[in-house]
Amino acid sequence: MRLLTVTGLAHRFERSGVSSLSEPIQAIGNLDLHLEAGEFVSIVGPSGCGKSTLLKILAELIEPSEGHISCSRAGGSLREVVSYMPQTDSLLPWLRVRQNALLGARIAGVDVQNAEREFDRLTDQFGLRGFENAWPAQLSGGMRQRLALMRTFLMPREIMLFDEPFGSLDAITRREMHQWLQSVWTETNRSGLLVTHDVEEALFLSDRVYVMTGRPGRMHDEIDVNFVRPRTVQLSTDPEFVTMKSRLLESLEVGMTSD
Amino acid sequence: MILHSVKLRCSLHGVSLPLLVIAGLLLLWEILVSINDVPAGILPPPSKIMQESFFLREQLMGHALTTMTEAVVGLVLAALLGTVVAGALASLAILRKALLPILVISQNIPMMILAPLIVVWFGFGIEPKIAVVTLVCFFPIAVSSADALMNADKDLLDLMKSMGASRLQVLRYVRIPQAVPSFFSGLQIAATYAVLGAVFAEFSGGTSGLWIFIGRSQRAYRTDQVFAAVFLIAILSIVLFLLVRWMAHISTPWNRVGSDADLREQGK
Ligand SMILES: Nc1ncnc2c1ncn2[C@@H]1O[C@H](COP(=O)(O)OP(=O)(O)OP(=O)(O)O)[C@@H](O)[C@H]1O
Ligand SMILES: [Mg+2]
Numbered sequence: 001m002r003l004l005t006v007t008g009l010a011h012r013f014e015r016s017g018v019s020s021l022s023e024p025i026q027a028i029g030n031l032d033l034h035l036e037a038g039e040f041v042s043i044v045g046p047s048g049c050g051k052s053t054l055l056k057i058l059a060e061l062i063e064p065s066e067g068h069i070s071c072s073r074a075g076g077s078l079r080e081v082v083s084y085m086p087q088t089d090s091l092l093p094w095l096r097v098r099q100n101a102l103l104g105a106r107i108a109g110v111d112v113q114n115a116e117r118e119f120d121r122l123t124d125q126f127g128l129r130g131f132e133n134a135w136p137a138q139l140s141g142g143m144r145q146r147l148a149l150m151r152t153f154l155m156p157r158e159i160m161l162f163d164e165p166f167g168s169l170d171a172i173t174r175r176e177m178h179q180w181l182q183s184v185w186t187e188t189n190r191s192g193l194l195v196t197h198d199v200e201e202a203l204f205l206s207d208r209v210y211v212m213t214g215r216p217g218r219m220h221d222e223i224d225v226n227f228v229r230p231r232t233v234q235l236s237t238d239p240e241f242v243t244m245k246s247r248l249l250e251s252l253e254v255g256m257t258s259d
Numbered sequence: 260m261i262l263h264s265v266k267l268r269c270s271l272h273g274v275s276l277p278l279l280v281i282a283g284l285l286l287l288w289e290i291l292v293s294i295n296d297v298p299a300g301i302l303p304p305p306s307k308i309m310q311e312s313f314f315l316r317e318q319l320m321g322h323a324l325t326t327m328t329e330a331v332v333g334l335v336l337a338a339l340l341g342t343v344v345a346g347a348l349a350s351l352a353i354l355r356k357a358l359l360p361i362l363v364i365s366q367n368i369p370m371m372i373l374a375p376l377i378v379v380w381f382g383f384g385i386e387p388k389i390a391v392v393t394l395v396c397f398f399p400i401a402v403s404s405a406d407a408l409m410n411a412d413k414d415l416l417d418l419m420k421s422m423g424a425s426r427l428q429v430l431r432y433v434r435i436p437q438a439v440p441s442f443f444s445g446l447q448i449a450a451t452y453a454v455l456g457a458v459f460a461e462f463s464g465g466t467s468g469l470w471i472f473i474g475r476s477q478r479a480y481r482t483d484q485v486f487a488a489v490f491l492i493a494i495l496s497i498v499l500f501l502l503v504r505w506m507a508h509i510s511t512p513w514n515r516v517g518s519d520a521d522l523r524e525q526g527k
Pocket of ligand 1: 013015025026027045046047048049050051052053054087215
């Protein structure tokens, strides 16, 4: 079932904030996108093509200049359907790990007790056992991102938006996190939209991958990824996987230069 | 063990070193005064000052208590007033435009002029002195807090917004905690003004307080007593400053991570 449909989305930043650069910036131009219920979709694109802007629009932090977004669930606001993980981990330095993780649930005013139980159940899976009462400043980069992910999970929302959730991790930890996210994912029946530079990450995690062009970003290519789950590390050497990967890389390159 | 010795060295630098420097200066003073035979009425040696301080300890304590009460009560009121003003300035642009120039001007009126006026309005008791201290101290608190309240981290604000947080929740989870360190740095600056502000306020009259004591000593040509009071003023200032620092330290535990006290707190 179709959960989210975006058509003809465009966004211009009218004032770039820098006075010498005061001409508007067209970040996104005529972008179409859809997301099915239960589907995990990735968007890969070059730096600066408007990926973060797209997610911010979906999280209703930015009002798009043009285009139409429709959601089969939202009564009034998309915000009631979406939980958003920003590109910066955005942990609150003055809240301990536990309180940070529960922040979304607390703000949403939903069953906080249930979220607390979930937190206790998930701390091992998220690799945060023993750090429940630590301050964010005491965590490693990977732990910070896992905590931000956990906060996103504990918000009771049907669509999760991830903006480069593993951006600051080393290759090995990144792979572990992919495995882990996949296993967590199979337990939920939610939908995910992930933005990344990493083609392999996109293929490993997704049911479908979009490729964006350079700025102004729009969709340039789309690929269905039908490998059976659970997927293993060996998948990255699978010939079909390798073919897909090179196609995506090629699309990325063509998309970057076509404008 | 290594950690322990590092800590020891730190505390040596933090507390003992300044004390050592002060002790050295006092010693130099003592020696210079005695070899040059400076009359005590002009510059008494530190030993004489301390002797006199000890001799007059009860009288001095009484005056110091008055001055310290003025300073502390004034500072506390300034903290309250500063917070309220900061909240108002941060939340209402109109107030900001209307009030900020007046506040800045008010800070440029010298206390010397203001103090006698306030005495005319409030009398010779302790209240006018407290009012002066409050006036001197609330400005740095209000300005630094208002700034911090308004300039909250954009990413954190976005996150809160995406969660559907109300204005009150944003205030509670982001703006206020983020402003706490700034509030305390304003309060630290204010604390350094507080004792001096109280002494200045006493300029305009009264029966008790360190400036009153200094005035009396001066008229009696007791330079040693004047110095005793001056030393006491310096000590009170430092004590108040350190007190505020300690409060800042206590109220921002997330800023002192890595200290073993914090790890112990977590049972790790
Ligand atoms: N608030 C803003 N004001 C003005 N211009 C902006 C703003 N935010 C982003 N932009 C511009 O919009 C374009 C797209 O930015 P965006 O952050 O969406 O890129 P991105 O694809 O997420 O890049 P990256 O992969 O590096 O995170 C960039 O050229 C950027 O300079
Ligand atoms: Mg981005």
